[in-house]
Amino acid sequence: MQPAVVTFSDLTLSYGGHPAVHHLTGAVRRGSLTAVVGANGSGKSTLMKGIVGILPPMTGRCTVQRGLRMAYLPQQSEVDRSFPARVIDLVSLGLWPKRGLLGRHRQDDRDAVRQALSGVGLDGFESRPIDSLSGGQMQRTLFARVLVQNADLILLDEPFNAVDARTVADLVALLKRWQSEEGRTVLVVVHDLDLVREHFPEALLLARRPVAWGDARDVLDAGNLLKARQFHEAWDETAPWCEPAHGHAHQERAS
Amino acid sequence: MNWLFDVFIAPFLEFAFMQKALLGASMLSLSAGPVGVFLMLRRMSLTGDAMAHAILPGAAAGFLMFGLEIVPMTIGGLAAGVVVALAAGAVSRFTIQKEDASMAAFYLIALSVGVVMVSMRGSSIDLMHVLFGTVLALNTDALVLIGLVAATTMLTLAVFWRALVAECLDPLFLRSVSRLGSPVHFIFLGLVVLNLVAGFQALGTLLSVGLMVLPAVSARFWARRVETMALLAVAIGMASSISGLLLSYHLSLPSGPAMILSAGVAYAVSVVAGRRGLLITLRPRPSHRTA
Known part of the structure; x- marks a missing residue:
């Protein structure tokens, strides 16, 4: 057990x-x-x-x-949809537990982000501004962030x-x-x-x-x-x- | 081509006070622009305005005791600003009370207290100085102060950039992965106060928030990412400073208001012609793509 x-x-x-x-x-x-x-x-x-x-x-x-290591996706996320960020910026927040405040995001980190986006079916959404996503696409973006957190x-x-x-x-x-x-x-x-x-x-x-x-x-x-x-x-x-x-x-x- | 030189370059070459004003205003633009971008993205632009007024009683206390001296007025203003920032930050973070009502009450009281205090000892010229600043009278002390504030701001932004973005974009997430959520909020408020105190010398209590907010809200209409938005805000701030100083020199306008007015023109242009401005948003699109 x-x-x-x-x-x-x-x-x-x-x-x-x-x-x-x-x-x-x-x-x-x-x-x-x-x-x-x-x-x-x-x-x-x-x-x-x-x-x-x-x-x-x-x-x-x-x-x-x-x-x-814990990853938490709340029911009502407090994401500010009007913030000038791209999908990839939001998903990259999931690198925080690994890289923290100052650690550089390396190539394998960027690969992990891309793989996570691909995993939730959001290929090609990397540079989309988050205020252009539908509700379901936003939910999948947050899911991708959980993936990146590697918890x-x-x-x-x-x-x-x-x-x-x-x-x-x-x-x-x-x-x-x-x-x-x-x-x-x-x-x-x-x-x-x-x-x-x-x-x-x-x-x-x-x-x-x-x-x-x-x-x-x-x-x-x-x-x-x-x-x-x-x-x-x-x-x-x-x-x-x-x-x-x-x-x-x-x-x-x-x- | 000679007139171009006379209009744009000569005033800065001929007069030391114009050089100092340009240096001071440029450093202020560099420092306050990015801070203004975050202020705007946190929907705190009016809070910044209120905090600028809240500095006045502290600066006035310094003035009452030591006259128009930069060090005591700065320390007084800093102290008053930090007190208000901490109180307002704590209220908005730890209670359900919305910040706008209490801030409005606070800044009205602070502004009237400050004006009364300055009037008790000074003349109406002193009052104008405190309210609107004297960018053309910046001395070496004031420039050193502005320089120190700008350097501190740049360094702090560089270190905490990722946390600031995360705290704006998804505060709940930041709380779930890091303990930086609350500290970064207060560090940011500290930066706001520092920059307002630095701007106080040049632009006075009523306009010191101008180089912070106007370039940022203008840049919002053009840029899609925070980084470019901050750079653009700095550029707009610097251009407004130069334009305001030249207007003030050639047309004998009050220098601080001329600078903020120039930033206001940049804002008006951005609202109408910006990439996300009125013209593009309202223009009917006859064609669309297939996907």
Whole structure:
């Protein structure tokens, strides 16, 4: 069994006292490809932010293996589309972990950028200004940047938004290659359950609290989906404070 | 050809004050142009304006204590500018409060406080000096100050260029790969204040932001990349400086406003005729390519 790269122990992430991820325990193994699924507001993006470290835990811990290189593609990127940059400039930002502030970009770096663009089907887009890209092309550009980052742990938050079916198929194939051939760990927030059943070995079903985590087909069975549907998306201002003594059933990772 | 020489070259050869003014204005253009490009790309052009006014009370305090001396007025202005920049930067970064409202209130207060302070001791000529600067009276001290600021700015830009671009282009990404996000924002605000203080001597508190913002917003209409935009801003700034000094010399116009007015003309031309300007954007295209 592969060692864990990310370990959650009783992790609760919250906004202003309202939990968005509630008592999550489990581990992400090295080399796994996991889909994170759940309704709107079920804590998927929040979990990603927690792993990246943008959102500190309210209680519990989220431990990431030391020295791990991480790449994160947020759901709502903050890219300034009006900035005078070319596609290649945006993708080259992915060289930062390797070259940092002052390191020169060498020929092999430029080759890596070109290969990444080719990998997401954007050959010939190198010099296009980013304000001329369509929504899906922008998403693929950001995907290419993740490729360039050459990370061990890759977190993608709804990377298939606004991307056409053919490109989704290409990108999924890429993800599977990262995982199976290169041994990277990949976590993807996805909404398309059929896509998950078909392509993802593992899934984590969230409804604020974890509903199920394990083999994708088992996780996405009718019973679990029904359970996941029964959570209330809205915050309850009068909800009782969650005490450790309440002892509600904590879901443990199945495998 | 002789008149060309008389109009364009002779004033700078004959008079030392014109040479010093040209040197000072050129160094300011070199330094403030690229800073202005980033200021504009961060949608902070008006913040720069407000910060220029915020320098005034500090400079006025120096004036009250030591008269029209460059060192105390510079130190006072720098201190006031840094305080405002840090406060405004912190507000916009760590709270949901938008920067524009608080900055507007801040600069109105600062401007009135500064004018009152200068008027308490000085004449209306001193007041004009503080508000609009005296580029034709730049002395060696002032030139040294401007030179130091320009050198510091160039060096800082060279070191932090990649981080500045990343912070403008995708701040969330920079935060995910580096801890430089917050520091680079404050380093940049520091550069803005430094350049405003340097411009204060030549252009006064009301116009010191002019050589920073106008060349940058003009260059936006021509260039497609940050690098070319910065170079073009420097060129426009220098051309405006020369043009303004010559206008001021031949037509007895106030020199600082003449320089900024020249940059204003460059802006007007760029808006209309630039590669991304009105004429090209509005012109109907009868033909299109197949792909």
